[in-house]
Amino acid sequence: MPAFSLEPSQTARCAQLRALAAERLRPLAEKGEPGHVNRPLIAELGRLGLLERLFTSGALDLCLMRESLAYACTEAETALALQGLGAHPVHAHGTPAQRDRWLPAVSEGSAVAAFALSEPGAGSDAAALGLRAERDPGSSADPPAQPVAVPDGASRWRLTGEKCWISNAPEADFYTVFARTTPGAGARGVTAFLVPADRPGLTGGALDMLSPHPIGTLAFDAVPVSADDVLGEVDRGFRVAMGTLNLFRPSVGAFAVGMAQAALDATLAHTAQRDAFGGKLRDLQSVAHTVAEMALRTDAARLMVYAAATAYDEDAPDVPKRAAMAKLLATETAQYVVDTAVQLHGARALQRGHLLEHLYREVRAPRIYEGASEVQRGIIAKELYANPAVR
Template sequence: MSGVAAFRLSDEQREYQRRVRDAATGKLAPRGTGRVDRELVRTLGELGLLRGLFGGGAEPSDAAAVQLCLLRETIAQISTEAETALALQGLGSYPILQSGSAELRARWIPAVISGEAVAAFALTEAGAGSDAAALQLRAERDGDGWVLAGEKLWISNAPDADIYTVFARTTPDAGARGVTAFAVPGDSAGLSGEPLDMLSPHPIGRLVFDGVRVPADAVLGEVDRGFAVAMRTLDLFRPSVGAFAVGMAQAALDATVTHVRERQVYGAPLASQQAVAHRIADLATELEAARLLVYAAAAAYDDGGEPDQQSRRSAMAKLYATEAAQRIVDGCVQLHGAAALRHGHPLEHLYRDVRALRIYEGASEVQRSIIARNLIGREYTR
C-alpha cells in the first residue's frame, strides 16, 4: 500500500468552508415532508452552493473531491435535509457531466446548478442493491433508440426527479459488463413511480419503466460500459458520504460539549465527572480519525493515480466515517439522556438520520469486500 501524506486544509480551503457556512446559516429551512423539497433545492442554487458540486468555477468542470467533502461536511452541521438535497443533485447529475454528450450537459447541468431541475441516481433494484451486476431492468434496442422495461427501488428523489441517471441491462447474462447508463427525463412516457415512507423523512421511492423510450444520445459513456460510469461516480461520492457523516457527528459532539458543561449533577457540571470527560475525549478522537481518513481519500482522488487504490481509499473512508458517526451520535445521545429522545430534539433528529449512511451508496459490508478484494485479490474473496 502506498501512503498518502497527512491531509491539511489550505487557507483557501478554510476560506471556502467559511463562505459556505456564512451562505447557508439561517437560510435553509426544509419542510421535512419526505418528498423532494423544490423550494429548498432552488435556495441551494440561489446561494451558489450547488455549483460547489462541480468544482465551483465559472463553468461546470470535473468535480473536486476535497471541495465536495468540505461542502458536505459544512452543510451537514447546519441542516441534514439541505445536505441530502445538495448531495443528491450531484450524485444524480455527475454521470451526465462525466459521460454525457455536450447536448445533454448543456440541457441538464446548468438547470441542476440553479436548482431548477432535480436529479436522481437510479441504480438499485429489489434484487440488485449491493450486487449491481445482477441488474434486471432491461434496455432493448428500438431503431435508433432504446426501450426500457422493469423497476428500480430505493431511488432517492424518486418519483419526483426531473432527470434520472438510469443503469439498465443491455446484454443478458453478462454481469457488470452488460450494463449501460442512460439519462432519462422524469416526464418520459411510460415512467411512473411512488414514494416510500422511511424512518427519517427522506425523498425516496420506486420507479416503474413501462416501455420507456429514449434516444441513442441518452447513453452515458459506452454501451455495456455503464458499470464503470457508476463506479467512477461512487468513487467520488463515497468519501463525501463520509464527510456528511463527519458533519453530523461534529454537530452532535458540539451540542454534547455544551450540554455537559451546563448540566448540573450532584452540584457540579456533568463534565466534571471523569467518566463523562473521558467519553467526550474518545468521541472527539474517533471523529478526528474519521475526518482525516475522509480528506486523505478525497485528496488522493483529486491527485489521480491508480483507480483500484482510489476505490480502496474511498471505501475505507465511507466505511470508517459512517460507522464512527453512528457510534458518536449514539454516545452523544447517551450523555444527553432522555431529553435527546424527545421528538424534535437535534440529537433525536441526528440519531434517525445517521443510520442510513451505513447502507446507501454501498453498505458497510460492501465496502469491506471492496477493501479486501483490493488488498488480498479478487480470487480469494467473494
C-alpha cells in the same frame, strides 16, 4: 498539500458555509415536507452558487461543502449531494447536447436530478441489475408492428422493470438509470441512460422512510430510450456507476463527519452545563473519557475522508480502497458518536425536534446507501489482495 492540512482560505470557506446553512438554508429546510423534494431549498443552493460548484470542484472541495452543510443543515447537505450524484454522470459522460440540456438547470436549482441504480433484488450487488433494456422493434431489420414514439437515434431500446430506494424519486426531473442491455453479462452488460421524467411508461411512488429524505420507487413499462440517451458507452454503464460512487463515497463520509461534529459539539455544551451528582457532568471521569473518545474517532474519520478525497483529486492508484475506507470509517464513527451523544443527553435527546433526535434518524442510512458497510469491507479486501504493494 498534505491530506491533513487545510489552507486558511478553505477553513474560512467552511465557516462561511456553516453560517449560510444556518441563516439561509435551515429556515427553508424547516418549511419543507419530509419525504418530498424541497424545491425552494434546492433553488437557494443554486442562488448561492453551491450547485455549480459540484461540476467545477474537486473531491476535497466536495467533502468540505458536504461536511460544512451537514453540520448546520442536513437537509441542505442531502439536497446538494443528490443533485451531484444524479447529474455527475451527465457531467462526466454526457454528450454536449445532454450537458447543455440539463447541467445549467441543475446548477441553478431549477431541475432535480436522481441516480437510479438500486432495485428490489439488486441493492448491494449492483452487477445483478434486472431492469431490462430490450431492443425496440423500430431499430431492428424487421418493420415495427405499430409506430413507436421514441427520440431520434440509430439504436432504440425499451426499459422494463423496477428501481427501488431511489433518492428524489418520483419527483426528479430526470434520472440517470442503469439497465441491463446484455443478458447474462454481469457488470459488463449494463448501460447508463439519461431518462427524463416525462417519458411515457415511467411512473413511481414515494416510500415512507426513517430519514426525512425524498426516496421512492420507479416503474418502467416499456419506457423508450435511444442512443441519444446513452451516458458513456453501451454495456459500459457499470464504469459510469462506479466512477460516480468513487467520487461520492468519501463525501458520504464527509456528511457523516459533519453530523458527528454537530453531535460532539452539542455534547460538549450539554455536559459542561448539566448539574449532576454535586458537579457538572463533565467532572465525571466516565463522561469525560467518553467525550474524548467521541472527539478522537471524529477527527480520525475526518482525516481519512480528506485523505481519500485528496487521492481522488491526485488520480492516485488506490482510490477505490481509500474511498471505501473513508465511507466505512466515517459512517460507522458517526453512528457511534450520535448514539453516544443521545446517551449522554438522556431523554431530552429523544424528543421530536431536538437536534440529536434529528441526527439519530439521519445517521443510520449512510451506513447502507452507496454501498453498505459490509460492501466497503469487501472492496477494501479485494483491493488489498489485488494490489498488495500499493500503500
